[in-house]
């Protein structure tokens with residue numbers, strides 16, 4: 391059995407059942423950030439420099455989506471032959487922010503529309519001899 | 534209107550894939566602009582270059598690179614980088630020198646030589662670079678973002694793939710007679726829709742290519758213009774605004790937006806705020822514009838811009854296009870040059886080229902694509918990492 395590792399360190403919990411993206415919150419004004427902001431609060435009304443790590447909502451609604459039919463350049467790691475994939479922009483209600491992610495394998499673009507509820511899942515992005523490298527994806531809650 | 538400057542001359546090197554050094558294109562554009570202005574190179578007091586990041590050190594110090602190529606004349610110099618907005622930033626740098634009374638006449642130039650295919654991040658493993666990570670983790674290319682905007686128009690406003698294809702058909706027709714355009718070929722809706730799908734709903738012929746090209750402009754104080762030439766076209770305003778937090782529209786190359794959890798939304802989203810600042814500075818409004826050059830990185834994005842520059846309300850752009858309002862001969866033609874659809878993008882030259890096009894129309898020199906009686910026009914574009922760009926030109 392290969393070891394399960396994140397494709398990028400510290401961006402999400404490694405909980406296969408109920409994964410969550412990991413962001414930060416400014417301790418002064420409580421604004422959320424993803425990817426993590428740990429230096430300067432970007433709220434112009436706030437000069438906060440202290441941040442805490444927080445897991446983000448694992449569900450959201452589709453803001454828009456697009457199915458890709460052309461193989462992107464490196465560093466994208468493409469299956470051979472290339473398989474089309476869909477990128478969805480998903481709005482988190484509590485955090486009031488939009489986060490991109492691919493749609494989960496097996497979900498077709500025609501199965502979603504603007505407003506569809508989706509949840510976070512983890513899938514293998516690529517592997518080597520001893521590790522699976524995982525990334526977050528979005529999957530319709532009804533799928 | 535003490536804040537106006539005069540445009541004395543404009544020049545361009547045609548867009549294409551010429552395989553030459555970018556300096557070649559820029560110098561040709563400069564020589565044409567100087568000739569058009571009737572100003573000698575030795576009389577230029579300030580050179581403002583728009584940088585290219587793809588052509589090594591000479592590209593980072595573009596102002597000096599072009600000044601040296603034309604022959605050092607002792608002029609003061611500046612070089613600007615603001616991604617796709619670099620040309621407007623370089624123009625603004627020269628304008629502010631003139632308005633501050635520090636110089637009378639300046640040369641503004643941008644040129645690029647570009648690689649083929651998708652714009653890809655720099656090579657090597659760079660997990661701390663968000664531009665690298667968006668490709669690695671998500672396969673989010675530039676057309677991904679264009680596809681997201683286009684799909685949202687379809688679902689929110691009922692836009693169709695045919696609407697988007699018609700924007701391409703219109704621009705292709707506009708560019709047919711433009712000697713500086715790279716692609717001078719008419720397309721039918723069917724040809725556009727039958728080209729390979731790239732980022733659904735956008736097809737290959739609806740997504741802007743990258744090109745080589747160069748554009749330049751000689752600008753001066755109104756007093757200098759009066760001495761040398763009567764009735765020069767004027768720059769009424771230049772907007773180089775950044776976004777206001779929270780910016781809640783997903784933008785290249787980001788994987789997320791700002792959070793609006795804590796702060797109230799700004800009066801206008803970023804793209805709207807770009808033209809708004811230009812209108813305010815000029816004391817004009819969208820109803821005063823006779824034409825516009827906007828950044829049609831995709832066919833569908835052109836429709837977003839109609840709304841962003843105030844030509845119509847959100848959701849009405851398809852009607853404007855389909856009624857012929859934005860076609861040459863209509864009330865407010867958009868991209869009479871043919872736009873990026875016919876040019877492809879030569880990053881540091883593009884925002885300058887947009888202004889050159891307005892100048893030719895305001896002078897009545899645009900040939901077959903002429904917008905009759907044009908008295909005022911606006912350009913709009915957006916550079917990565919929060920660079921707004923909008924220029925209003927008046928007679």
Ligand SMILES: [Zn+2]
Nearest residue numbers: 416419431436
């Ligand atoms: Zn804060």
